[in-house]
Amino acid sequence: MAPFQAGNTPQLDIFIRGLKSHPLEASTETLVSLLKRRQISGSRPCAIAAVHILRQVVAKAPYRDVDGLIAKIQQTGQRLVHAQPHELAVGNIVRRVLGLIREEMQEDRTEFGGDSVSDLQTLCPEKEKETKEHVVGLPVLSRAPTLGGWSHQSAPFSIMNLLSPDQGSGAGSPMGRSGTSTPMLHGQNLSINNLKSEVLDGIDEITDELEQVDDQIAGYADIQIHPTDYILVHELDSTTERFLLRASRERRFTVFIAQGKSTTSKAGDATPSLFQKKLNSAGVKTINISNTGLAAYMTKVDKVILSVRGVTADGGAVAESGATAIAQAARAFGKPVVVLMGMYKLSPESTPDPRSLVEWGEPESFVNFSKGNMVNTVEVEVPLTEFVAPGLVDTYISNIGVHTQDHLPSLIVDHYNEQDSDFVLTIPA
Amino acid sequence: MATETNTGPTATPDGDAANRDAPTPTQTPVEKPVDDSSAKPEQEPEAKQDNKPKQKQQPSTAEAVGEIPGSISAGAPGSAKQLSNAEKKAQQKAEKAARRAKAKAEAPPPPKESPDQQKKGGRRASMHQGSRPEVKSGPREKKPVIPECFSHLSMAKRIPPSQTDKDVHPAVLALGQQMSSFSLTDSIGRLQGTLLALQKVISSYTTPQGSSFSRHFTPHALNPQIDYLSACRPMCFCMGSAVRWLKLKISKIDTDADDLEAKAVLQEEIEEFIMARIALADASVVVNAAEHIKDGDEIITFGSHRLVESTLIWALKDGEGKSFSVTVVDDPIDKSGLVLAEKLSEAGIKTKYAPSLGGLSTHILSPAAATSTPRSTKVLLGAESMFSNGTMYGRAGSSDVALAAKMSGIPVIALCHSFSFTERAATDSLTYNEIDPERCTDQEFRLLFDVTGDITTVVTDVGNAPPRSAMCVLKRWEDI
Numbered sequence: 001m002a003p004f005q006a007g008n009t010p011q012l013d014i015f016i017r018g019l020k021s022h023p024l025e026a027s028t029e030t031l032v033s034l035l036k037r038r039q040i041s042g043s044r045p046c047a048i049a050a051v052h053i054l055r056q057v058v059a060k061a062p063y064r065d066v067d068g069l070i071a072k073i074q075q076t077g078q079r080l081v082h083a084q085p086h087e088l089a090v091g092n093i094v095r096r097v098l099g100l101i102r103e104e105m106q107e108d109r110t111e112f113g114g115d116s117v118s119d120l121q122t123l124c125p126e127k128e129k130e131t132k133e134h135v136v137g138l139p140v141l142s143r144a145p146t147l148g149g150w151s152h153q154s155a156p157f158s159i160m161n162l163l164s165p166d167q168g169s170g171a172g173s174p175m176g177r178s179g180t181s182t183p184m185l186h187g188q189n190l191s192i193n194n195l196k197s198e199v200l201d202g203i204d205e206i207t208d209e210l211e212q213v214d215d216q217i218a219g220y221a222d223i224q225i226h227p228t229d230y231i232l233v234h235e236l237d238s239t240t241e242r243f244l245l246r247a248s249r250e251r252r253f254t255v256f257i258a259q260g261k262s263t264t265s266k267a268g269d270a271t272p273s274l275f276q277k278k279l280n281s282a283g284v285k286t287i288n289i290s291n292t293g294l295a296a297y298m299t300k301v302d303k304v305i306l307s308v309r310g311v312t313a314d315g316g317a318v319a320e321s322g323a324t325a326i327a328q329a330a331r332a333f334g335k336p337v338v339v340l341m342g343m344y345k346l347s348p349e350s351t352p353d354p355r356s357l358v359e360w361g362e363p364e365s366f367v368n369f370s371k372g373n374m375v376n377t378v379e380v381e382v383p384l385t386e387f388v389a390p391g392l393v394d395t396y397i398s399n400i401g402v403h404t405q406d407h408l409p410s411l412i413v414d415h416y417n418e419q420d421s422d423f424v425l426t427i428p429a
Numbered sequence: 430m431a432t433e434t435n436t437g438p439t440a441t442p443d444g445d446a447a448n449r450d451a452p453t454p455t456q457t458p459v460e461k462p463v464d465d466s467s468a469k470p471e472q473e474p475e476a477k478q479d480n481k482p483k484q485k486q487q488p489s490t491a492e493a494v495g496e497i498p499g500s501i502s503a504g505a506p507g508s509a510k511q512l513s514n515a516e517k518k519a520q521q522k523a524e525k526a527a528r529r530a531k532a533k534a535e536a537p538p539p540p541k542e543s544p545d546q547q548k549k550g551g552r553r554a555s556m557h558q559g560s561r562p563e564v565k566s567g568p569r570e571k572k573p574v575i576p577e578c579f580s581h582l583s584m585a586k587r588i589p590p591s592q593t594d595k596d597v598h599p600a601v602l603a604l605g606q607q608m609s610s611f612s613l614t615d616s617i618g619r620l621q622g623t624l625l626a627l628q629k630v631i632s633s634y635t636t637p638q639g640s641s642f643s644r645h646f647t648p649h650a651l652n653p654q655i656d657y658l659s660a661c662r663p664m665c666f667c668m669g670s671a672v673r674w675l676k677l678k679i680s681k682i683d684t685d686a687d688d689l690e691a692k693a694v695l696q697e698e699i700e701e702f703i704m705a706r707i708a709l710a711d712a713s714v715v716v717n718a719a720e721h722i723k724d725g726d727e728i729i730t731f732g733s734h735r736l737v738e739s740t741l742i743w744a745l746k747d748g749e750g751k752s753f754s755v756t757v758v759d760d761p762i763d764k765s766g767l768v769l770a771e772k773l774s775e776a777g778i779k780t781k782y783a784p785s786l787g788g789l790s791t792h793i794l795s796p797a798a799a800t801s802t803p804r805s806t807k808v809l810l811g812a813e814s815m816f817s818n819g820t821m822y823g824r825a826g827s828s829d830v831a832l833a834a835k836m837s838g839i840p841v842i843a844l845c846h847s848f849s850f851t852e853r854a855a856t857d858s859l860t861y862n863e864i865d866p867e868r869c870t871d872q873e874f875r876l877l878f879d880v881t882g883d884i885t886t887v888v889t890d891v892g893n894a895p896p897r898s899a900m901c902v903l904k905r906w907e908d909i
Contacts, residue, residue, distance in 0.1 A: 230578070254578070287576045287874050290865075292760045292786050293829030296858035296879035300578060321787025325829045328790060332832050354791060366759075366767065366784040377774040379781040383788035 011039040016052050024060045028053055028076055035083035035090070043089035043309045044238065047344045048210055050080055050093040055203045058097075058196060065192060066105045069199075073098055074423050086359040086385065088310030088318060088347040091423075092416075093206065095348065099417035100202040101195070108191050108198075206344075209399070213342035214239045216399035218246035224338060224397070229253040229302040232294065232330075235320040237307040239340045241275045244305075248282035255279065255286045256301065258294055258326065292322065295329035304330040304337045306388065310357075311341050313350035313412055315390035315405035318357050321383045327392035336394045343398050348412045348421045354387030574871040575864065582876070584864040585609050585662035596653040598633065600626040605661035611867075615735055616665040616813050617846060621707050623658060623668055624699050627675065630654055631695050635688060642691040643682040651676070663863055666814040666822070666851040675699070706848045710890035711739070718809070718844050718888040719744040726753040727805040729793060729839075731823075731830045732760055733769035734811020736844040741809075742776050754779035756793055756805065760826050761785045762868075762875065786829055794837040808834040812845035812887070813878060817903060818854035819896035821845070821881045822861065828881035840885040843896070847889045850903045855880050 011034055019027050031053050034040045040049050057076050063069045077094030084090055217239055225231060225247040233240055233255060244255060257276075276286045289297065304326060308317040317323070317339050330337045351357055363380035374380075396403045403411060575584070587609045593602060604626045607613040613622055634650045636642045655672055658664060664672070678698050682691045718740040722728065730737050744751050755773055759766030761784050774780040783793060794805050808830060814822040821827070821843045831841045855861050858879040865875035884896040894902055 254576075285576065288872055290762055290868050290873050290875040291825050292762065293826030293879065295828040295832055295881075296825055296862070296876050299857040299859060322785060324788075324790045325786040325833060328832055328836055329829060332836075358788065358791070363784075366761070366764075367782065371771065374771050374774060374782075377780065378770050381781065381783050381788060381792065382785075383792065386787055387791055389790075 012045045012049055015040070015049060019052055019056055024056050027056060028079065032079050032083040035080060035087075038084075041084075041087075042237065043087055043345055044210065044213075044342070046084060046087045047089040047093050047342075048207075050077075050090045051097075051203060051207050051210065053080070054094065054097045055200065055207075058101075058199050058203065063192075066101065066195060069192075069195075070098060070101055073101065077423060086309075086318070086357060088312070088349070088357075089344050091349070092310075092344050092347050095416045095420040095423065096206055096344070097199075097203060098420040098423060099415070100206075101199050102417050102419070104195050104198040104202065108195055210342070210344060213344070213399040214242040217340050217342065217397055218242045220397050220402060221247035222250045224303070224395075225251050225253055226302070227251050227253065230256060230300050231303050231305060232256045232258060232297065232301040232326070233305045233307070234258045234323055234326050235307050236275065239342065240305055240307045243340055244284070245275070245278055245282070248279050248284040252283050253285075255284060256294075256297060257286055257288045258322070259288055259290060293329070294326050295332070298329045298333035298335060301330070301333075301335055304335055306337060306339050306393070308339050308341055308345060308388075309385060311339065311346045311396065311408070312354075312357075312390075313346075313348050313408060315393060315396070315408050316350070316354060317341075317388040317393055318385055319388050321386040323388050324386050324392070327388050331392055337392060338395045338397060339393050340397050343400060343411070343415060346398065346408065346411060346415070348416045348418075351387075354389075357385070357387055359384045575869060576874060579859070579864065579874070579876075582859070582862045582864050583663040584869060585611070585866045586660065587866075588657075588661055593657060594653050596650070597657045598626065598630045598654060600629040601654045601657060605658050608658065609661035609866075611662075616667050616849060617707060617711070617735070619665055620667045620671055620848075621703060624671060624675075624703055627651070627654065628696055628699050631692050631699075634692070636691075641684040642686060642688055643679055643684055646691075647676055647679050651679070665849075666853070667846070667849045670848065670851070671702070674702070706846070710846045710848065711736070713890040714844055714846060714888060715739045715743050717890070717893060718842065721807065721809075721842055721886075721888065722751055722753055723806075724751050724753065726751075726807055728753055728755045729758060729805045729808045729830065729834070730755060730769070731758045731766070731808075731810055731827050732763070733757075733765040734824070734844065736846075737809050737811045738769055738772060740844065741773060741778060745776060745778055754781070756781040756783060758783045758786065758789060758793065758826075758830060760824070786826065786833075789830065790833045790837065794833055794839060805834075805839055808839055808841045810841060810843050810881075810884075812843045812849065814849045814851055815843070815845050815887060815896070815899045815902075816855045816880070817850070817852050817900045818856065819882070819884070819899050820855055821884050821887075821896065822855065822878055823881060825876050825879045828858065828879040828883070831881045831883040835883040841881075841883055843881075843884045843887045845887055845889055847891050847902050847905065850889075850899055852900075852903055856882075 015027075015031060015034060018030070022030070031040075031049055034049070035046065040046055053076065054073060057072050058069065061069075061072045063072055073094065077091070077098070080094065081091045221243045225244075229251070231244070231253055233244070236257065247253070279286050291297075294301075306317060306319050306323050306327065308319045308323075310318040312318070327337050361382040361384040363382045366382065367374050367378065367380050369375055390405055393405065396405070396408065398411070400411075575582075585608065588605070590602060590606070593605075597605070604613070604622050607622070608619060613619055630650060631646075634646060636645050651672075655664075658668075675695075675698075678695060682694060686694075714736050718736070722740070722744040728741070730741075741755060744753070755770075755778050757766040757770040757773070757780065759770075759782065764784075767782065767784075770780050770782040781793075783789065810821070810823055810827050810831065812821045812823050812827075816822060821831075823843070834841050853861065858876065860880070862879070863877040865877050868875040882896075887894050887896050887899070887902075889902055891902060891905060
């Protein structure tokens with residue numbers, strides 16, 4: 001864990017170090033307030049924090065069975081998501097962990113033999129209807145009723161499944177199923193311990209993935225960046241930096257770094273960042289551009305790389321404000337827009353109103369109270385993030401490959417369990 | 430050319446050096462041209478010393494500049510090639526003086542440079558050699574670093590008053606400082622300032638004996654001013670056109686006309702120009718543009734432009750008292766829109782302020798969530814200039830706003846004086862542009878303008894026009 005913590009905010013490091021010594025509830029509470037206060041911010045730090053706390057939930061929280069565990073994860077996940085609703089990565093990580101548990105649970109169950117499975121299958125349709133209005137997270141032993149569903153969990157709604165008989169009643173309401181309670185006793189303790197260690201292993205894999213994701217994405221750098229290219233990047237994050245650094249090993253190109261923020265005009269930005277020094281020493285030119293609009297540079301630019309906070313299922317990207325203008329300019333000038341996203345940024349949600357994902361900043365840095373008449377009469381809108389419409393992005397590069405917009409749904413199916421897609425809403429807080 | 434005859438006899442190198450060391454008040458009228466020819470090189474290198482790439486650009490920013498080197502070189506070499514000993518003496522003197530008083534040294538650099546230059550013959554090369562030591566001694570420490578791909582663009586530069594040509598009129602000097610410090614930025618304001626300053630130059634000018642106003646004024650009194658102004662900041666297109674217009678007027682003055690007569694004609698011409706092409710044009714652009722604003726409009730504007738400001742206020746108050754609201758989108762770096770937003774809200778217009786382009790497409794231009802009506806109905810942009818191919822030269826960021834509006838299907842209206850139309854064509858923003866001198870370091874780079882092709886209508890003082898018909902607007906004024 002050491003290597004990727006190096007770049008973390010101190011708050012995140014302190015939090016992770018304190019996890020073992022503090023009780024679970026205290027840690028959760030700490031994390032919630034850290035997220036609320038934006039002391040942990042940025043999609044990767046948030047994702048890392050979420051993974052760690054969820055690991056603690058799996059390891060420490062009291063639960064008697066799988067559904068209990070799922071409920072615990074859901075509760076904790078919900079608190080985290082409410083603490084930082086704009087950071088899609090938090091919800092994504094919670095869903096990943098939930099999906100992991102469901103997968104392990106299903107594997108365990110198949111290990112226990114086929115007879116119980118067939119029993120369940122016959123029981124499930126009526127049971128499900130009866131218990132549909134049950135509170136989903138009841139700490140009662142529950143088994144997933146339709147094993148057919150579990151075995152196909154990566155693609156529960158494919159056409160194949162629709163026609164399979166054991167899916168019949170379940171297909172219409174897959175989200176409500178997890179609450180079904182079925183008495184099931186044998187192999188219980190063994191199973192839960194097994195499952196716990198399996199899940200912990202799985203979570204560690206997610207942690208590893210978070211650690212490696214930048215490197216894996218950077219692996220595609222020299223394919224995408226050509227010699228003498230002019231690359232425009234907007235709001236550098238660790239992924240983009242790594243990507244460009246990797247490309248600089250083999251290519252000589254020029255990077256335009258767009259920094260449309262007003263902070264750049266203040267004194268104190270005289271020294272180049274470590275990242276820029278590294279790029280420069282590798283022979284890559286960097287030019288910091290302080291313009292707010294970048295259409296002027298588009299004729300020169302060969303490729304636009306956007307750092308994003310999250311990607312929705314339909315391919316829209318939540319990015320720093322100003323990204324839409326850049327993407328539009330790139331579209332108008334026919335330049336490709338590349339989004340770099342670790343899989344933890346890809347959310348199974350697709351938001352009908354993208355405005356809900358926008359994070360607003362305080363206007364005081366632009367209009368402060370010394371301008372009394374403006375405070376009263378002028379409405380100042382300062383969006384910190386922005387939703388880049390799906391059609392504006394040409395290519396998504398993730399740690400598992402290069403994708404187009406049409407490819408994203410299948411990635412989502414591979415990574416998340418459909419039952420968890422709206423876990424935030426299914427359980428009242 | 431008239432200079433040569435004048436300078437030939439008087440301006441022997443000895444006389445030249447002597448004049449500087451101990452100015453003799455006797456030959457005042459004749460002296461002027463002498464100073465002129467020897468002092469110009471001093472000023473030009475300053476204009477170029479810091480910024481080599483600029484040289485290439487200069488002819489394109491203003492034809493006026495291009496004409497000058499010719500006139501100077503005609504006068505200079507003939508007068509000074511004759512002597513070599515005096516050259517060395519003058520050089521040594523100059524170096525000493527420069528060491529002693531760098532700041533005060535108005536006189537020392539010229540003797541040093543002019544011989545230097547004359548020796549070499551090659552004008553530009555020698556200028557750089559001569560000026561280099563000065564650069565190092567100058568007060569400016571940070572040297573602008575222009576990335577290679579933008580090295581063809583020009584940049585404003587502060588020239589310390591101590592380093593300016595002494596032929597530069599005080600009024601022009603002050604104007605140049607205002608321009609290079611960006612306290613006077615908008616193109617029409619600069620145009621007006623230039624014309625007013627040139628009026629003062631004209632009134633304080635006396636034609637030397639043996640020459641006529643129309644022949645002597647342009648190369649010896651007007652060109653140094655223009656040189657200086659364009660060195661302070663590259664001239665905007667309308668300034669270039671105005672200078673051309675003025676030179677044409679000067680050339681039309683009868684060679685036999687006496688000073689008083691000639692001056693009176695020019696003063697009147699300039700006054701008329703300011704009245705017709707600036708003041709009246711302002712008013713008609715505003716009235717024409719205000720007609721585009723309808724009740725209930727939601728108008729977007731970018732940054733601050735005086736035409737946009739007057740149009741909005743006219744539409745609210747003096748016009749028909751229309752009710753509309755305005756969103757001022759701003760560039761967070763220069764924040765000029767903030768002032769506009771303040772003025773508009775004080776005037777009683779419902780105003781919103783967006784400090785950057787963030788959220789422009791998603792929140793300002795696009796339909797609000799609940800209703801399907803677009804949140805904004807029109808975009809008003811102030812143009813710096815219009816190119817003949819129908820593209821608009823505007824403050825950096827305008828093209829992003831226009832683009833976003835076009836993508837949302839919202840009309841973009843550009844406001845521009847017909848006099849700001851230029852016969853040049855620019856298809857992209859890097860053809861003509863200016864670098865922000867305050868943000869040109871190895872850590873920052875910023876362009877001041879951009880070029881937009883997404884204009885729906887151009888409102889000018891001669892009416893509305895589709896952008897493609899820019900050439901027609903231009904033709905209309907050609908005969909004047």
